[in-house]
Amino acid sequence: xxxxxxxxxxxxxxxxxxxxxxxxxxxxxxxxxxxxxxxxxxxxxxxxxxxxxxxxxxxxxxxxxxxxxxxxxxxxxxxxxxxxxxxxxxxxxxxxxxxxxxxxxxxxx
Amino acid sequence: xxxxxxxxxxxxxxxxxxxxxxxxxxxxxxxxxxxxxxxxxxxxxxxxxxxxxxxxxxxxxxxxxxxxxxxxxxxxxxxxxxxxxxxxxxxxxxxxxxxxxxxxxxxxxxxxxxxxx
Numbered sequence: 098x099x100x101x102x103x104x105x106x107x108x109x110x111x112x113x114x115x116x117x118x119x120x121x122x123x124x125x126x127x128x129x130x131x132x133x134x135x136x137x138x139x140x141x142x143x144x145x146x147x148x149x150x151x152x153x154x155x156x157x158x159x160x161x162x163x164x165x166x167x168x169x170x171x172x173x174x175x176x177x178x179x180x181x182x183x184x185x186x187x188x189x190x191x192x193x194x195x196x197x198x199x200x201x202x203x204x205x206x
Numbered sequence: 207x208x209x210x211x212x213x214x215x216x217x218x219x220x221x222x223x224x225x226x227x228x229x230x231x232x233x234x235x236x237x238x239x240x241x242x243x244x245x246x247x248x249x250x251x252x253x254x255x256x257x258x259x260x261x262x263x264x265x266x267x268x269x270x271x272x273x274x275x276x277x278x279x280x281x282x283x284x285x286x287x288x289x290x291x292x293x294x295x296x297x298x299x300x301x302x303x304x305x306x307x308x309x310x311x312x313x314x315x316x317x318x319x320x321x322x323x
Contacts, residue, residue, distance in 0.1 A: 098265060100248070131307040135249075142298055142313040143241075143249065149306055186249050190307040193262045195239070195251040 101126065101187055101198035108204040109177045117201045119170040119187035127168040131190035134163055134172045138183045146185075147172060179205050208233035210299050210314035218293075218321050224286040228299030228314055231280065237302035239309045240273065240284045242295040243316075250295075254302070254309065255282055289321045 102120040109115040119126065119134075126132055132150045135143035145154050147163035150170060160175045170189070174181050182205045187198035214226035228238070240252040253273045255261040261273045267286070275282040286293060296318050300310040 129307070133308050133310065135310060142316050143310060144313075145308070145310050148303060148308040148311070154311060188249075188251075188309065194264060195254070195309055197241075197249040197251060200248040 098125070098191060098194060098196050101189060101196055103185075103187060103198040103201045105199070106202045106204065108206055109174075110206045111177055111179065113177050114173060114175045115177060115203060116171055116173045117185055117187075117203070119172070119189075119198045121168050121170075121189055121196070123168060125168075125189040125191035125196055126165065126170055128192070129190045130165070132163070132165055132170040133188045134161075134170075135186045135188065136181075136183045137186065143186065174203070177205050181205060208301060208312040210301060210312055212297060212299050212314045212317040214317060214319070216318060216320060218289055218319060219323055220290055220321055222287075222289055222321075224284070224289050224293060224297075224319055224321070226284045226297055226299075226317065226319070227281050228283070229279075229281045230301070233301070233312070235301045235304050237309070238275070238282050239300045239302065241298045241300055241310070242293075243298070244292075244295040251309070252284065252286075252297075291321050293319070294321045295319060 134147040151163040239254040272285045296316040299314045301312040
């Protein structure tokens, strides 16, 4: 099972939006609506930001949104803030196993 | 509040066995996972275990990994044998959401395991 493909980096100015893609296959992203997104600040554990493609856990700002089309999922961060600068990983259930994305470093300019 | 805490040796010799335990407090779930992250690299799912003891493993690690659970002690464990330097990583334990198939609604802080002689 190969890692899901994410762009290595993305950036935007404060207040702008940034969208990160996560491309898998018909065996993972394309087959299940169990795509999650995690935010990870340096030296910290990942934090769940989106689950089941577009659901937000309690406490996650509504600036974070998710979607999916075919084998590709996306995370959009609207109204970028300085604290959004972090690494972001997607993950997909793939039938009795999970696969993570390659990770995207988001920089707030 | 759900809390997870990893524990185990921070240094393991090559060809040895990496053993970690995750202590859970404040909440339960049906599934629990181990995830690792080599220094400067991305996340890799290792394995998951159901509260019944049934486990699933990453195919790339399956031959070397064993996961177990002790419900009486509210903890689950990971054993990875025949380790090499490539197994050096921060190891995280994580809880799955109670419904669906989402790992990591709660995470431990992570523990660095270095494989070196």
